[in-house]
Amino acid sequence: MPRIDETPTPALVLDLDILESNIAAMTAWAKQHGIGLRPHAKTHKCATISQRQLEAGALGLCCTKVGEAEALAAAGIARIAITAPVLTPARIRRLMDLNRQIELTAVVDEMGNADDLAAAAEAAGKPLKVLIDVDVGTHRTGVTSAATAVTLAALIDGRQGLELGGLQGYAGHVQHVQDYRIRKIRTERDLQVLAEARDALRQAGFEVAVISGGGTGSHRIDAGMGLLTEVQVGSYVFCDVDYDVVDLTGDGSRPYRNSLFVDLTVISANHPGFATVDGGYKNFATDGPVPEVTTGAPAGTSYRFFGDHFGRLEFADTYHQANSGERVRCIVSHCDPTINLYDSYTCVRGDEVVEHWPIEGRGRGD
C-alpha cells in the first residue's frame, strides 16, 4: 500500500483508528444511557461508514434527501429514515420505490403532503411508516402545535397507506451553541413542544413508539431529558473545526476526536511569510470557520482562502519561507459540505493508505 504522502492532493484523508474510536465512544455512551442511535448519513454520505455504525448497534441511518437514501440503499444499507418532507409527484414515486426495497421511514409536516403520501403508498401496495415532524424552534420544517400533530395523526391513522411511527423534532439551532449550559437551557426549553405533542398524541389514543431528533451537539442533553428514543448524531464520527469549539459533554471530557483531514501541497513559495497551497473554495466548505493546519507547517501557521483552487498558508514567523512541494494537513472546516466535494475517503492507518471508501451520496441532493 502507498504512503499517504505519495497520493495526489487535495485528498480527503480519514484516520480509521480515530474513526473507530469515535464510533466506539458513541456506542458505549448510548448503551450506558439507554438511548438509541440513528446516525445521520448526510454527514458522511458513505455506505461503508453506515455499515460500521450498524454493526456497532445503530438502529438505522438517517438521510436528508431521497437521492442520498437511494445511493446508500443501492450500496446495501437497508434501514433508512428520511428526515425531511418529500414533496412533488416524481420524488414521491421514488420514495415508494425505496419503500419497496428497504425498511424506510419518512416524515410529514402537513395534511396535503400526508394525503399525497397515503395515496401513493396505497397505489404501491405497501404502507409507508411516517413520523410527524414537529417544529421545535428551528422553523425549518415541522408542525407548529401539538393540536396539528393530533389532526395529522388522525389522518395518518385513517389511511391504509400510512403507518404512524412516532415523532421527530430536530433542534438544528442549538447544535453549535458553544457553551454547554446555554445549549442545555435552550434545548430543554425548545423541546417542550415535542413533549407536548407526544402527550397530546397519547391522550388522543395514538401510540408514539419513536421520538427521533438531536444531533452531536445536543446528544448528552437529549439523553438527560428522557424524551427522545433515538438521537440523529452525525458529526461525532469526524469532528471538525466547527465542533472543536463546542463543549459537547459539559464535564471537560472530549470523547470524539478529529478523524477527517484534507492534505494539500505547497505549489508556490516565492514570498517570505506566506505560501500558496492547492486547495480552496472547491476543496473545503466555506460556510463556517477556516480549515486548521495541523502538520507539515510550523506551529502557528494559519490557512486563508485564496480563490477557487488555492489557499494561503500564513506563517507566524513572517520571515519563514516554505518550499514548493511540501505537504500540509488541515482539519476540515465544516465536515458535511466538505465531504460533499469529494468522491472518496483516502483511509489511513498512521502514514499508510489502507483503503479508499466511495462517498456514494456525494452530490445526491435530489
Added chain:
Amino acid sequence: MPRIDETPTPALVLDLDILESNIAAMTAWAKQHGIGLRPHAKTHKCATISQRQLEAGALGLCCTKVGEAEALAAAGIARIAITAPVLTPARIRRLMDLNRQIELTAVVDEMGNADDLAAAAEAAGKPLKVLIDVDVGTHRTGVTSAATAVTLAALIDGRQGLELGGLQGYAGHVQHVQDYRIRKIRTERDLQVLAEARDALRQAGFEVAVISGGGTGSHRIDAGMGLLTEVQVGSYVFCDVDYDVVDLTGDGSRPYRNSLFVDLTVISANHPGFATVDGGYKNFATDGPVPEVTTGAPAGTSYRFFGDHFGRLEFADTYHQANSGERVRCIVSHCDPTINLYDSYTCVRGDEVVEHWPIEGRGRGD
C-alpha cells in the same frame, strides 16, 4: 422532452439561448479588439461548453489543475493551458502523459520546478511548452521580478525538454473590483511588472509570443492596454450574483447576462413570511453573496442559507405564505464553486429541457 418543472430539484439549470448570446458577444468583442480568447474551463468544467468556445474561435482552453485537464482531454478537448504550477513527481508524470496526448501549455514560477519539468519532458521524449508565470500583485503564484523571469527563461532555453511559450500574469485581485475606473487604475498599475518582464526577456533575446492573463472582470481593460495577447475569461458564459454588481464595460452596457440558475422546491411552508426550500450549503457556493431569487416567488423575496440541504425564502410581505411543492429559480451565487457541486447541467430553451451536459471536471482538483 420534459418541461423543466418536472425535473428533480435542486437542478443546475443552464439557459442555452443566453449562454450562446454570451459566447457570441465575447467572440465579437475579441475579434473587434484583436485579442485572443483562451476561456478558463475552471468555471464550467464542461467539455461541451469548451467545444462551443473553440468553435467560436477560442485559441484553446485553460484549466487550473491536471485532473481538470485530464477530464476535458478525455472528452476530446485537445488544446489546454494549465494555469497553475504543477509540482510533485506523480503529478508531473501525469502532465507528461497529457503532453503526449494534446497540445498542452504549462506554467512555471521557480527554478527547481523548471528543472523537474525539463527532466521529465526529456525522459518522455516530447518537449513541454511553458509560460513563465509572473506575480502581478495577487501574490498567489509567479516570479516576483523581471530579473528572475530572465534567469528562468535562460534555464528553459538551455533545456531540450522545455520550450518557452511566453508569459502569464493573472491579476486575480482586481477581477471583482466593482467600479470600472478603480479596476482600470489598479490593473494598469499592477500589470506593469508583466510589461517589464516582457521587455527584459526581449532585451535578453528571448521571443515572447504569448502573454496570457486577465479574466471576465478585467478583459476590456486588458485589451485597452495592448499587453496581453490572450485573455483567460471564464465567468462571462454564466455571470453570477458576484459579477452582477461589477461594471464590466465602463459604459453602462451589459453584454453578458445570467444564464445559470438553480431551481429549488418549497418543502415546508408552515409559517407566514418565510418558507423552506430544498437547497443549502451543498447546492450553492457560500464564499460570496447569497443566491438571488428570480422567479417562482413574489418580487422582493430573498434567500438565506438554512443548513446543509435547506434554504429559507424570506418574503417582503411578512404575511405571505407559500405552498409546499412550489418551485423557485435562483441566480447562482459564485458560479465556479457552485458548478463543482453538480454532475451535469440541465439545459433548457424556455421551459423545455433539451439536453443534459456532463460536468466532466467536477471534483477534479487533483
